[in-house]
Amino acid sequence: xxxxxxxxxxxxxxxxxxxxxxxTLSYKTISANSGTVKKEWYVIxxxxxxxxxxxxxxxxxxxxxxxxxxxxxxxxxxxxxxxNAEKIRLTGKKLTDKVYVRHTGYPGGQxxxxxxxxxxxxxxxxxxxxxxxxxxxxxxxxELFRNLYVYEGxxxxxxxxxxxxxxxxxx
Numbered sequence: 001x002x003x004x005x006x007x008x009x010x011x012x013x014x015x016x017x018x019x020x021x022x023x024t025l026s027y028k029t030i031s032a033n034s035g036t037v038k039k040e041w042y043v044i045x046x047x048x049x050x051x052x053x054x055x056x057x058x059x060x061x062x063x064x065x066x067x068x069x070x071x072x073x074x075x076x077x078x079x080x081x082x083x084n085a086e087k088i089r090l091t092g093k094k095l096t097d098k099v100y101v102r103h104t105g106y107p108g109g110q111x112x113x114x115x116x117x118x119x120x121x122x123x124x125x126x127x128x129x130x131x132x133x134x135x136x137x138x139x140x141x142x143e144l145f146r147n148l149y150v151y152e153g154x155x156x157x158x159x160x161x162x163x164x165x166x167x168x169x170x171x
Contacts, residue, residue: 032071037064039147040078041163043156047087049168051094051130057171058082059134062144066171075140081149081156081163086123090115100129124150 042061046054064070064077090098100113118125127150135141149158 030069032064032069032074032076034074036069037074037076041081041158041161042078042166043081043083043158043163044166044168045084045154046082046127047084048089051088051090051126053168054082054088055127055130055134057168058131058148061166061171062131062135062147073140075143075147077144077147079147079149079161079163080166081151081158082127083151083154083156085127085150086119086152088119088127123152 044054044058058080060066061080062077064075067076070076095116096114098115100115100118102111102113103109104111113121115126128148131148132141132145135144149156
């Protein structure tokens with residue numbers, strides 16, 4: 001006659017591991033790289049769009065945060081074309097009260113300009129400056145900024161890429 005089997009904690013633990021085995025391959029995190037990223041081309045009409053809202057949405061698309069395979073250290077964003085940049089809208093008194101500051105590099109060389117002056121001088125600067133400020137301040141940010149194309153009027157030279165129209169509500 002054999003003595004009754006006594007189940008110890010170690011035996012019970014090993015049985016649970018065999019029963020509750022998890023398939024680890026289905027939970028693998030996938031990181032995008034330059035070979036796996038699929039870049040799209042989008043065109044956005046800036047007519048009567050609020051500058052800050054437009055800039056934040058465009059920065060999101062340039063960064064690729066709207067995609068399921070977003071990876072922070074990779075350029076996985078799309079190319080964005082903005083047309084009618086001179087028709088952008090600023091709320092409140094920002095058109096006259098906001099100030100862009102730059103320095104020439106010489107003593108006493110600090111220069112100031114309002115968005116109204118910049119829209120008269122170089123209409124694309126206001127949109128580019130707002131979007132660039134919302135991108136990372138490193139090499140990746142500089143690379144992402146190269147995927148942005150801003151034009152004053154309704155015409156652009158990227159018809160060959162067949163850009164899809166994009167509205168701010170779709171992002």
